[in-house]
Each structure stands twice: as C-alpha cells, then as structure tokens.
Amino acid sequence: MSQSQTTIAGVIILVVIVGAIASLGYFQVYVAPSVFVSTTTTSTTTTVSCTRTSCVNVTIPMGAGTPAGAPGYSPDFITVVIGVNNTVVWKNNDTSIHSVTARDNSFNDATMHPGDIFIHTFTTPGKYEYYCIYHVWMNGTVVVKSAS
Numbered sequence: 001m002s003q004s005q006t007t008i009a010g011v012i013i014l015v016v017i018v019g020a021i022a023s024l025g026y027f028q029v030y031v032a033p034s035v036f037v038s039t040t041t042t043s044t045t046t047t048v049s050c051t052r053t054s055c056v057n058v059t060i061p062m063g064a065g066t067p068a069g070a071p072g073y074s075p076d077f078i079t080v081v082i083g084v085n086n087t088v089v090w091k092n093n094d095t096s097i098h099s100v101t102a103r104d105n106s107f108n109d110a111t112m113h114p115g116d117i118f119i120h121t122f123t124t125p126g127k128y129e130y131y132c133i134y135h136v137w138m139n140g141t142v143v144v145k146s147a148s
C-alpha cells in the first residue's frame, strides 16, 4: 500500500466509526426518549380514567374507526343508575381522533384526540344513543335508570 492509499483507508475507517457513534447517539437522544415518553403518557392518562365505583369506563380501543369489524366503543352498551354510577368516562385509546356525540345532542365531545378523556354525568333517566361523527358506524348506548 502506498502512502496515499493508507491515508484514504484510514479516513474511510474513521468516517465509519464516527458514523456509527453518531447514529447511536441519535438513537439515544431522539428515538429512545420518545418511546419512554409515550409509555409514561399512556400510564399517566390511564390513571386519570375512572377508578371509583361511582362511574363507568368506556374505551375507544385501537382501530376503533376501521370500517370492517371496527370495535367501536367498548363496551358499546352500558346501564347506569342515578346516584350510584351515573358518571361515564370515555377514553380514546386509539391513534386517531374520535367523538362521543349524543343523537339527541344532550352531550358531545367532538374532538377526542388520542389519549383524551370525556366525562359526562347523566341526571335524567332514559336511553341515550351516541355515535362518532368521524366514523358514523361507531355507535354506543347508555341506559340511565333512576335510583328508585
């Protein structure tokens, strides 16, 4: 190997090493933290959901808006009793936006971003049907009964 060939080989090896270190640093600084941040956010918002017996959780699961076999709201039919468990907490666990919109307009959260929570307390007995304005095939029902 001549002197210039040795120098070129040395430069190439140096570039490969620097590149490897740089990409490892990029992963640690930019990629890894975002993974940890999203995990933290998920567990934080989960604890915000209803943990009392006086309310009922309804989740919007992953893929809820996919037309074919969409899971929609889960559960999509609930019965609550005034004074017992008449507060309903909806949580969007999907990665797309959804809404919880009453057909009689008595309640509405039109912009539920991923991770968002919507809380509504029912005070009048009746049957309340709701849907998602972005995915009209997503339907849910809340039956509200008086304490009696």
Ligand SMILES: [Cu+2]
Pocket (backbone or CB within 6 Å): 064, 065, 097, 098, 099, 132, 133, 134, 135, 138
């Ligand atoms: Cu939707």
